Amino acid sequence: MFTKSKSIKNKTDFNQDERLKKVSNLKILLNRPELGALGGAILVFIFFGIVAGDTGMFSAYGILNFLDVSANLGIIAIAAAMLMIGGEFDLSIGSMIGFAGICIAIPAIYWGWPLWMSIIFAFSMAVLVGYFNGILVVRTGLPSFIVTLAMLFILRGATLALTRLITGRTQVPGLRVLIENDPIAWIFATDSFKWVFTWLGSMNLIALRTDGTPLATGIPPSVIWFIALAILTTWILMKTRYGNWIFASGGDKNGANNVGVPVGRVKISLFIGTAVAATIFATIQVLDAGSADTMRGTLKELEAIAAAVVGGCLLTGGYGSAIGAAFGAIIFGTVSMGIFYTDVDTDWFKVFLGAMMLIAVIFNNYIRRKVTESK
Amino acid sequence: MSDYLVQFNNISKFFGKVIALKDVTMKLRKGEIMCLLGDNGAGKSTLIKTLAGVHKPDEGEIIFEGEKIIFDSPKDALDIGIATVYQDLALVPLMSVTRNFFMGREPLKGPPFLKTFDVEKANKIAAERMGQIGIDVRDPSQAVGTMSGGERQCLAISRAIYFGAKVLVLDEPTSALGVHQASVVLKYIVKAASQGLAVILITHNVHHAYPVGNSFTVLNRGKSLGTYEKKDISREKLLSMMAGGEELDKLEVELKEMNRISS
Numbered sequence: 112m113f114t115k116s117k118s119i120k121n122k123t124d125f126n127q128d129e130r131l132k133k134v135s136n137l138k139i140l141l142n143r144p145e146l147g148a149l150g151g152a153i154l155v156f157i158f159f160g161i162v163a164g165d166t167g168m169f170s171a172y173g174i175l176n177f178l179d180v181s182a183n184l185g186i187i188a189i190a191a192a193m194l195m196i197g198g199e200f201d202l203s204i205g206s207m208i209g210f211a212g213i214c215i216a217i218p219a220i221y222w223g224w225p226l227w228m229s230i231i232f233a234f235s236m237a238v239l240v241g242y243f244n245g246i247l248v249v250r251t252g253l254p255s256f257i258v259t260l261a262m263l264f265i266l267r268g269a270t271l272a273l274t275r276l277i278t279g280r281t282q283v284p285g286l287r288v289l290i291e292n293d294p295i296a297w298i299f300a301t302d303s304f305k306w307v308f309t310w311l312g313s314m315n316l317i318a319l320r321t322d323g324t325p326l327a328t329g330i331p332p333s334v335i336w337f338i339a340l341a342i343l344t345t346w347i348l349m350k351t352r353y354g355n356w357i358f359a360s361g362g363d364k365n366g367a368n369n370v371g372v373p374v375g376r377v378k379i380s381l382f383i384g385t386a387v388a389a390t391i392f393a394t395i396q397v398l399d400a401g402s403a404d405t406m407r408g409t410l411k412e413l414e415a416i417a418a419a420v421v422g423g424c425l426l427t428g429g430y431g432s433a434i435g436a437a438f439g440a441i442i443f444g445t446v447s448m449g450i451f452y453t454d455v456d457t458d459w460f461k462v463f464l465g466a467m468m469l470i471a472v473i474f475n476n477y478i479r480r481k482v483t484e485s486k
Numbered sequence: 487m488s489d490y491l492v493q494f495n496n497i498s499k500f501f502g503k504v505i506a507l508k509d510v511t512m513k514l515r516k517g518e519i520m521c522l523l524g525d526n527g528a529g530k531s532t533l534i535k536t537l538a539g540v541h542k543p544d545e546g547e548i549i550f551e552g553e554k555i556i557f558d559s560p561k562d563a564l565d566i567g568i569a570t571v572y573q574d575l576a577l578v579p580l581m582s583v584t585r586n587f588f589m590g591r592e593p594l595k596g597p598p599f600l601k602t603f604d605v606e607k608a609n610k611i612a613a614e615r616m617g618q619i620g621i622d623v624r625d626p627s628q629a630v631g632t633m634s635g636g637e638r639q640c641l642a643i644s645r646a647i648y649f650g651a652k653v654l655v656l657d658e659p660t661s662a663l664g665v666h667q668a669s670v671v672l673k674y675i676v677k678a679a680s681q682g683l684a685v686i687l688i689t690h691n692v693h694h695a696y697p698v699g700n701s702f703t704v705l706n707r708g709k710s711l712g713t714y715e716k717k718d719i720s721r722e723k724l725l726s727m728m729a730g731g732e733e734l735d736k737l738e739v740e741l742k743e744m745n746r747i748s749s
Contacts, residue, residue, distance in 0.1 A: 359590070
C-alpha cells in the first residue's frame with residue numbers, strides 16, 4: 112500500500128492550471144442524461160397548456176387520463192432503459208405482455224386456479240423468459256437485438272397458438288368478477304387516494320358525475336407502480352453496487368469483467384427485469400379490462416425503447432438514466448392523449464414520436480461526444 | 487536465495503503445435519522494475535496472460551513469496567496480489583473517475599441487505615489517490631473520457647495499487663502516449679516500485695524501458711534471450727537484441743551496398 116511521501120505531493124505534473132477551463136454548474140447539469148427529456152416534457156406541457164388549456168385536458172380527469180397512459184408505457188420504458196444502460200436490447204417486451212396476459216387468464220378461467228395463483232404463475236413465466244433471453248445472449252455472445260427479435264416472434268406465436276388450442280379463440284374475457292376478495296389482484300387493480308378525490312368532489316373542486324360522485328375516482332395503479340419503479344431504479348443506479356455494475360457492464364464488458372464485475376449475471380438480471388416489467392404492465396391492463404388479448408402489447412417494445420432513448424440512453428450502452436426514461440414516457444403519453452384535445456388529426460402522433468426520437472438520438476450523440484471528449 | 491518476491495521458472499506455453507513460450511524465466515525482488523522487451527509476435531501477450539492467470543503454463547512453475555502456486559483463474563492471481571493493467575486499462579470512458587476507480591469493488595455502507603454504494607467515501611478516496619500522483623481531480627464525478635491518456639494510465643495503476651497489488655504487470659503503459667505523458671507515467675511507475683512493489687513492465691520501446699528498469703529480459707520468438715542487470719548491458723545492445731541484431735546488421739550492409747551502387 113501507498114503511504115503519503117513528500118515525493119508524490121507535487122501536483123504540477125499534469126495540470127498546468129492556466130489550461131484548465133472553469134466548468135460552470137450549468138454545464139454539469141447539461142451533462143446529465145435526463146436533461147433533454149425533462150426539457151422536452153416541460154415544453155410539451157407548455158404547448159398543450161397554450162393549445163388545449165381550456166379543453167379539460169388539465170382537469171383532474173384529464174390529467175389522470177394522460178398520466179395513466181404515460182405510466183403504463185413508463186413501467187416498461189424504465190426496465191428497457193436499465194437494460195440499455197447494461198448494454199443490451201429487449202425486443203420481446205411487447206410479446207411478453209401478450210404472453211403474460213394469457214398466463215393469467217387461461218389458468219384463472221379455464222383451469223379454475225385462483226386469480227392470485229395465476230398472477231404468480233405469470234410472473235414466474237416472466238422470470239423464465241427473461242432468464243432464457245439473458246442466458247442466450249450471455250452464452251452465445253450474439254447481439255441481443257437478434258436473440259430477442261427471435262423471441263418476439265416465438266412468444267407472440269406461442270401465445271396465439273396456445274390460446275387458440277386451449278380456448279378456441281384469441282381473447283379470454285371474464286376476469287373482472289375474480290378480482291374481488293383476491294389477496295393479490297388489488298395490488299394491480301385498485302385506485303389509490305380515493306378519499307382525496309371524494310373530498311375534492313365534495314368541495315366542488317373537480318368535475319362530478321350526475322350521481323354526485325367524482326369523475327376521477329383515484330390514482331390508477333399504473334401511476335403508483337410507475338412512480339415506485341422510477342424511484343427504485345434511480346436509487347439502484349445511483350446508490351448501489353449493482354447500479355455501478357450495470358453502468359460498467361454496458362460501458363465496457365471486457366473491462367468490467369477484468370476488474371471482477373459479474374457481467375453475465377448483471378445482464379441476465381436486467382433481461383429478467385424487462386420481462387417482469389412487461390408482466391406488471393400486462394397484469395394491470397388485463398385486470399383493468401377484465402380480459403386478456405393475444406395481441407396485447409404489440410409494438411410496445413419499440414415505444415419503450417423510444418422513450419428510453421428520448422430519456423438519454425445511448426444505444427451503445429453504459430449511459431442513461433431511469434428517470435430520463437420516465438420523462439420520455441410522460442412525453443409520449445401526454446402527446447398521445449393531448450392530441451385528442453387539439454384540432455390536430457391523431458394520425459400525426461406517430462410522426463411526432465419518430466421526430467422526437469430522431470432529435471433525441473442526435474442530441475444524445477452530441478452529449479456523448481462532449482462527455483468522452485479528451486482534453 | 488528466496489529474497490525474490492516472485493519467480494517464474496522455465497515457463498512454457500503451447501497452443502497445439504505452436505510453441506508460444508519456451509523456458510522463460512523471470513525473478514523479481516520487491517522494489518524492482520523488470521522490463522520485458524520484445525518485438526511484435528515475440529510472445530509478450532501470451533506471457534502476460536500467463537502471469538495474469540488467464541493461461542495456465544504447460545511447463546514451469548510460479549513461486550510467490552517462497553511458495554509454489556497455480557492459478558486457475560485471473561481472480562486467483564489478483565487475490566494473491568499480482569495485478570495486471572492491460573492496454574485497454576479496464577476503464578469505462580462514460581463513467582466517472584470514482585465509479586471507475588471502484589468498479590467491481592465498491593465500498594458499501596448501511597445495514598445488512600440494504601447496503602448502498604458509499605459514494606462520499608469513494609469520491610474522497612479517489613480524489614485523494616489521484617492527488618497523490620499529481621492529478622488534481624476537481625470533480626471525481628467527471629467522466630474518465632475527459633482525462634488524458636497518461637492520466638487514465640495512472641488511474642488504472644493507482645487503482646491496482648490501492649486494491650493491494652504486490653506485483654504490478656503493466657502491458658505497454660506508454661505506447662499510446664506522447665513524450666511528456668509517457669515520462670509522467672514512467673515517473674509514477676518508479677515511485678510505485680520505490681514503495682516496495684515489484685513491477686513487470688512490458689514494452690517494445692527500449693527508450694522508455696532503459697531509464698526506469700533494474701533488469702531487462704528480452705523475448706524473441708517465444709524464447710528468452712536472457713535477463714541482464716542494467717550495469718551489464720547498454721541501450722544499444724538491448725535495441726539490437728530486440729530487433730534480432732543479425733537482421734539489422736545484414737540490413738545495414740545491404741543499405742551500404744545500395745548506396746555504393748547508386749553513387
